[in-house]
Amino acid sequence: MAPRSFLKMHGLGNDFVVFDARGDAFDPDADLVRRLADRRTGIGCDQLIVVDASAVATVRARFWNCDGEAVGACGNGSRAVAALVGGDASIETAGGLLTATALVGGASVDMGTPRFDWDAVPLAYAMDTLALPLAWGLLANPGAANVGNPHIVFFVADPDAIDLGVIGPEIEHDPVFPERINVGVAALPARDHMVLRVWERGAGLTRACGTGAVAAVAVAQRRGLADARVTVSLPGGDLVITRQDDGHLVMAGPAVIAFTGTVDLEDYR
């Protein structure tokens, strides 16, 4: 099998292996995704992305976590796709149709409107998603939202004081989340500034999570805690999330190509 070219990209250190499959179909199974994502025996990434032609948008983007699971949305990955495609683009994803604009060194992506219904997150049973009546140790009463993928967000005094590497997987796999969950812990030093750490479903602690930032701002705004435009500081850097008058949340931030390469997929069967 001929070697296949790929791009190694990242958004604030949330990193991706991107295959441009426009004109050369690529449908990796979970095992191949895991092998390519392995940081010692593969190329290594948090998520793998395949860009395809689309009948309804400029391109289609498919996302897999490094655990091999396909997911509906990846905010930083969507910016990477938008930067790759260039100009103004629409992106068909399993989590919805996105519109994006490439910027110098990154992109802005309209992530649509967040969904707060318990069965849209989804949760295993009806609960008030403004503040779930649940606790895991010192973390309690998170907000929940679906922004193309499922998130809960806890508001704490100091996100770095939370051992997210320990509590994150416990929450991710709690049966109250039938599709598992991405877990954010956030602080709001100001109404237009958030500090956020995310344990990602299927990827663990990442340097940044675009949908996590969108979900955290959406919950904060729903609680009346944040302005329409919020700078979100993640370990890898800052994203700007802006709620438009139509309720759509637009995320802007960097997305870059670290390197390109080729891989002989026969080596990964």
Ligand SMILES: N[C@H](CCC[C@H](N)C(=O)O)C(=O)O
């Ligand atoms: N872990 C997420 C997908 C990647 C999200 C993140 N990398 C982003 O930038 O939004 C999930 O399982 O829904």
